[in-house]
Amino acid sequence: MTDRASPAAAYEGGPDNFAFSEATRKLAEKQIAKYPEGKQASAVKGLLDLAMRQMEDETGSRWLPRAAMDHVAGILGMAPIRVYEVASFYTMFKTRPVGRHHLQVCTTTPCWLRGSDAVLAACRRAAGNVPDGTVSEDGEFSVEEVECLGACVNAPVLWVGDYFYEDLDGQATERILEALKRGEHPAPGSAKGRQTSAPEGGPTTLKEVPPHQPYRPDPPAPEPAAPQADAGE
């Protein structure tokens, strides 16, 4: 499979049957309860996400087979095509199988300027250079270029599962991917040890706690001085 199939087309394959587990069902009921009677269809996105996560628990791959969409449609009393429309519209719903770790590399301008090419190359190497959107032979990785992930301050960014790996370069990416492959859970966040989005190498301002300045009301404005005649004039 070499072509990058359009998300508008259905994926032929996947399990024939899918049903929510007891745990997922409870979470789904919570989602549905958020909406008023008769508007249950509003919960479709929440339920599709739950379905993807259940798929991950069951098969290791977080994606949305057609059976799962049909199951959600049945729960919410929607026509299946209405669910297909939603699932195929949002790129975060994967309607085709992905690897155990789906690597989403941001390649929008800030990340690209900060070296996302190297991150992308490392990811593709790790996936055995299979075409983007397909799963590597060992089932570990699939790669996808994505648009801005909203973490430009920590560019370049790699998004795996529920976590962002930030401030990457090629080597850091490789280290993370190897750890993932070993089944470890590398710590998300900055690869350069930055605290969230704070400057590299520690803070440059506000280094120490400012001295305590107890609150004091403004001093009363001075009385306007009486105009004095200038002797020199």
Added chain:
Amino acid sequence: MPKLTVDGIEVEVPPGATVLQACEMAGKEIPRFCYHERLSIAGNCRMCLVELEKAPKPIASCAYPVADNMVVHTDTPTVRAARRGVMEFLLINHPLDCPICDQGGECDLQDQAMGYGFDHSRYAENKRAVKDKELGPLIKTSMNRCIHCTRCVRFATEVAGVPELGATGRGEQMEIGTYVEHALTSELSGNMIDLCPVGALTSKPYAFVARPWELVRTDGIDATDAVGSNIRIDSRGPQVLRILPRLNEAVNEEWISDKARFSVDGLTRRRLDRPWMREGGKLRPASWAEAFAAIAARASGLGGDRIAALAGDMADLESMVALRDLMAALGSGNIDCRQDGARIDASRRDFYLFNSTIAGIERADAALLIGTNPRREAAVLNSRLRKRWLAGRFPIGVIGEAADLTYGYEHLGDGPAALTALLDGSAAFLETLKAAKHPMVIVGQGALARPDGAAVLAAAWTVAREIGALSEEWHGFNMLHTAAARVGALDIGFLPHGDGRGRDGILAGCEQGDVDLVWLLGADEIPMERLGRAFVVYQGHHGDAGAKRADVILPGAAYVEKDGTWLNTEGRLQQGFRAVFPPGEAKEDWAIIRAASAVLGATLSYNDLAGVRARAAALGAGRLDAPVGGGCADLGGPSGDPRALATDAFASPVRDFYRTDPIGRASPTMAACAATVAAPEAVAAE
């Protein structure tokens, strides 16, 4: 009522109207692709932009509600520039294949590009390519041409009630389709072809057949079911090439069923184009004179009680008048039009009509369906029921098959037991019906074409009376017919006369040798093996069951090949015109009977269509000229004992929607549709 000014014309529009509607009331034409009067508003094509004073930019008039004192301009430089911009965007990805596109000549995009298009393109990029979708044997897709107006999606979801089409993907990758490929399961799918403003959805059987400007248009009446849909017959030379709906708000709005639209190709197949007669057990071609002589030879010396006639489901009023008169002249009272054996009481007209009228469905506030599947028996009428159901507060009870009718209903039972429960007041649904102001009871032929049919009819009437459906202001008793000919035949009394035999009597008489000559006027839906040794004259247009059994075949005209009159299930008298001549030596049916009458020595008194119609008016006086609809003046019910009900379940007479008549059975398109319905998986896999 808000008042607004459109191009200096002041109009007053109902509250809730849109700016586009206001512009139309002011006589201004607004270009549009996605907006359609009968569908919900999408507002996604942006072609209907107009300028509204005090608005910062042009507005999409189709989705903009009117307010008092608006000042709208529909033809300013800004508006034109905006529409040109929209058109340019639409054409970015639209292929320039008009010369090979079936929509060419009747394409909204083509027409509006003449008004708002540029004469050149500013785009050097490739156009996008979209895979064509397989939607079954009726609709051909060419998805490159799709402009994503979503009319087809909305039609399938709202009118047809089969939410199978959708827009999947997003942005440039958006596609219209079923996602999981399968044929559409609607009986109204052909209307999407009319709705599609471009050539993305076109008619598969009609592909590359003709250009619209080559066609001659004739107004006709559909005879494939009893709705009496108004149709436009497009023909070229001797052949009908396609059938399109005509607007009639009271009957079919602007829809027709797939059977009405696509059985056209059956008109050129298995046709009877010359007389035939049976000699030595085999049919041989004959001349008209020979055929008439053979009938005269068999009929001579026969008493009237040994002659019988049955009228078929597509017969026009004129031919039935002539045949009725001929039989009377031959001294026979053995005539019947109910070839399904329905126990219809024709003593009063409102016993066999759809009295609430089709448009009246929208006034109703509860319905009870007895032994009918309107989706299969009258697809267009079913869409009206769905329209009413969508509007809300329309409880529907069904006694009969629990089929998918495209709307929700309460299934009260399979058979007469549920009817008994309504009669004795033990069914909870009775309260719902009683609480309604305008309840409807709809009785199908499936409930009447059975031994206890008269009892079902009486029971249905009694229920209608008990729930207050019969008043001077509202007539809630309705019979849904399946045959286009039936109401007209009942009106002129094409029923046993004196001690004449009805349908069952004729068949029994044939079996026992009491009836020697049977004249079948297009009657193909009777058990031919029961005709025994009778001499059968088959007058009709297709080599179907009747012709196979016939001893003499008189080739007649199909419904598009004659000036004819049909009354629909409401009792609405409608005339269709001849679009093409019948093939070969075939003739108009009333004229055949008139000619035969001279040979049989019982010459009929009329020589032209006006004469037949005058005779029809005389026969149907008080019925044919009665107004459609109206209240119920007499609560007295039809004969029949409402307690003499049997126990077997009701079944719809229409098992195969696509092949209910000889034309449909001759049509390869209808056969393909039937095969798709029977095995959707197999066809999708091809």
